[in-house]
Amino acid sequence: MLAATPKQDPERRIQLIEAALKILACKGYHSTKISDVVKAAGVSQGTFYWYFQSKEQLVLELIEDGKEKLIEVIAQGYRKHAGTEDDMVRSSSRLLTHLFTFADRNRELMALLLIKGQGADTPIREAVSQTWIAFEDAFKSNIQRAMELGMLPRTNDLPLRANILVCLITGVLSKWLFGPMNDVDFKSVYAPSEIAEETAKFEFRGLLG
Amino acid sequence: MLAATPKQDPERRIQLIEAALKILACKGYHSTKISDVVKAAGVSQGTFYWYFQSKEQLVLELIEDGKEKLIEVIAQGYRKHAGTEDDMVRSSSRLLTHLFTFADRNRELMALLLIKGQGADTPIREAVSQTWIAFEDAFKSNIQRAMELGMLPRTNDLPLRANILVCLITGVLSKWLFGPMNDVDFKSVYAPSEIAEETAKFEFRGLLG
Amino acid sequence: MLAATPKQDPERRIQLIEAALKILACKGYHSTKISDVVKAAGVSQGTFYWYFQSKEQLVLELIEDGKEKLIEVIAQGYRKHAGTEDDMVRSSSRLLTHLFTFADRNRELMALLLIKGQGADTPIREAVSQTWIAFEDAFKSNIQRAMELGMLPRTNDLPLRANILVCLITGVLSKWLFGPMNDVDFKSVYAPSEIAEETAKFEFRGLLG
């Protein structure tokens, strides 16, 4: 019988989430100990279990939240009118700048989604995958729309195109945010808009662009 | 002869490595129990420690081996003469076909390197990172060579280009091998050569290609 | 407040210490299993690690405590004024009676210090040694004082004298407490004061005394 969520101090909850996210992003799922999380949040061990059903549930929740925010960012890139090729690159560049800026401001979340989630157990890995599926779907709509507007060459393999595109974006995102060592504290030499522009150019024109 | 490695039955060793790789690829580092590995290999708990110093050492060894094989595959793509743009796409397509074929035949190894390594502890994560750094370096040489031969536009940001390229390739590799769920048993609908060709086209000409 | 020792129920702690000391004194370091200790203390395995960092740390702590108590007992024997030879024997007899009474009331601790500590690993053996070095130093001061007061013949080999004296005392202590079998439950036929007196006589006058 899952009773309605009991009364909780929302600030406490956020404290815990932030502490957890920080440690998860840094050490990964299995190396993140509840005892460290509560210590960082300044509450007791028991309190954690007042706010979250379990370690796994917390992470699942974190991922779910992240998914929604991420989709929201991409959804804003949906194209309404046709335009020139350069328009397209600029528009994509703008979308990616939003995405990269969001990612930069939510490094820990991105670390969890891009990297650390893979080290966890099946339910968590599945939640992470669902996130990227949703992410890919959002891009798929955008590509399809561009094809409908005659801005991109038609392909009968839209999913593959979208797939490759998402690979490119998540790949770039990972390295830009976390460097070769996947270090959350890594500081790239590129600004969000720079890396976004470069990625967008590559997106449309590849190495020859 | 360093540190007196005890004499070992090479078959046993391979048995153990294969069992370990299979489970590691499927469950990740922390969820892989030595007890499961030895059960799968049909030997006793103690036998594992006759062949490997520790769980961590085994994985480190696996990764080191994988790195070498991987680099070997890429190194064969080094270009000797200039050629047309189409030559270049074909040549890259061939290299990627080799890479993707290798990856397909070493799914478990690739799972470890691409995905599961992140769930492990620092020394292992570092070894994985080193692998991808070496991988990127190999591509960097290839790109630079192509620029020297006048086949690719010169850029003053070679590292970024290589970076983005590697992101693209590893991203595609992950999704192609392991699908949306990062499942080692995932079977893609694309053959290695197909995905390689598509990736190579994207590599040079992007979405507009 | 160093290193945030977690708050602990002092009674539990004592329960565990007593259980551990009893088993350590009886079986020695390596044969003392944490599982036996917690069973004897009536708590769970994990509880042990709430109170102590590790098996080794517990024993180290036990030894450190023991050292302090032991030194305290001896320090009270420091002589202020000169006296006759008989005074000296009586005074030493009194000191040894204190020591032997203390030892009798802390048989397990003494077993650890006198006998069982040797079976353990280096850090513990060293801690035990340090205890006896401190013990010897305490006696050295006492002898030196007696020489300064002209009560003992001057020797230019004070350390050797102190050494032999401590050997005598610890030797007697071991045998008196634990008998020929080094059995912790061995009950000597001599009262602390008897053995102390006899030892004191021997101390000053040897077999001829």
Add this chain to the structure above:
Amino acid sequence: MLAATPKQDPERRIQLIEAALKILACKGYHSTKISDVVKAAGVSQGTFYWYFQSKEQLVLELIEDGKEKLIEVIAQGYRKHAGTEDDMVRSSSRLLTHLFTFADRNRELMALLLIKGQGADTPIREAVSQTWIAFEDAFKSNIQRAMELGMLPRTNDLPLRANILVCLITGVLSKWLFGPMNDVDFKSVYAPSEIAEETAKFEFRGLLG
């Protein structure tokens, strides 16, 4: 059915015994691994079990051998005629010199008997105790003989006297051989005859002597 000891190469046996003794003296019973012993002796793991029933049996044998040698040394001190007090000290000094010389030449054995034996399991500790009981008995005869010859004051507590004497001797022996840290490689500044003489003086005359 204990068959007659199978044919064994006596040199191998000695090799093993010496290697074992060296390691036992240094690391103690529990920290001495058969694998280290055979490595030091240059034979295989299995060979050990051709020569010795078990680790425990080997040590038991070592102790038994040691006991016999030790008793032999002391037995030579048995007094035949009366003499002056100085005779007595000299005679004891000679006996102790023999003992200390033997001990110096058999440091590893002495380490096992005096120190490391205590860390082992019950059967071994018992064997060690039996050794010292025999040792004490030998001294008891010597003291009794001296009393019969009127060289020592009669006491109705011969056992206690012998006991204290043995404590003195073993205590001095331990410290002289192994120092405060019970280190087998410890080198005392005193020659066997010096420490023997000093001990003998103390034996008869105590601190006042």
Add this chain to the structure above:
DNA sequence: CATGAATGAGCATTCATTCAT
């Protein structure tokens, strides 16, 4: 709501001993 001591299943690793070759 909060606490934090207690729990106990779970895991990597060790090492004396065995036995097929």
Add this chain to the structure above:
DNA sequence: GATGAATGAATGCTCATTCAT
């Protein structure tokens, strides 16, 4: 006689979770 790979029981320690206060 000798070998050394294989065995597996045993143990110290971890950490998510619980629950009495």
